[in-house]
Amino acid sequence: MDQPRLSPEAINTAMKSPEHLKLWLEKSGRRWLVLNGLDLVDALPWPSGVEAFVQIVMAYRDHRATIDTGRVEEIDVEGTKRRVPVMKGELLEVEELDRAIRYLIGEITRRDPTWDVNKPGM
Numbered sequence: 001m002d003q004p005r006l007s008p009e010a011i012n013t014a015m016k017s018p019e020h021l022k023l024w025l026e027k028s029g030r031r032w033l034v035l036n037g038l039d040l041v042d043a044l045p046w047p048s049g050v051e052a053f054v055q056i057v058m059a060y061r062d063h064r065a066t067i068d069t070g071r072v073e074e075i076d077v078e079g080t081k082r083r084v085p086v087m088k089g090e091l092l093e094v095e096e097l098d099r100a101i102r103y104l105i106g107e108i109t110r111r112d113p114t115w116d117v118n119k120p121g122m
Contacts, residue, residue: 041053
């Protein structure tokens with residue numbers, strides 16, 4: 001199934017604000033960006049595109065480090081136990097992986113209703 005081409009109007013609308021971009025990502029089926037990283041590197045201009053990609057990865061990592069997971073850990077600070085919040089890391093949390101997997105299973109079963117997780121990999 002071919003993906004529709006992105007119109008300049010859709011891209012311009014998405015660029016109006018972070019909220020517009022999030023809405024566009026959701027409506028265009030891009031909430032979860034699953035990319036073959038090696039193909040992405042091959043598609044980017046060298047070196048500027050790859051440098052931009054590395055900056056995006058680092059910005060994402062830095063942003064996630066500000067998001068509280070809701071968990072705490074105890075650390076020793078000069079002999080005193082302190083409870084500190086655990087922030088998200090570079091890798092997706094189990095809950096995020098679960099949501100992404102469920103989304104992807106929904107996508108594959110929409111595209112191929114005969115697909116089943118118990119079948120051998122393609």
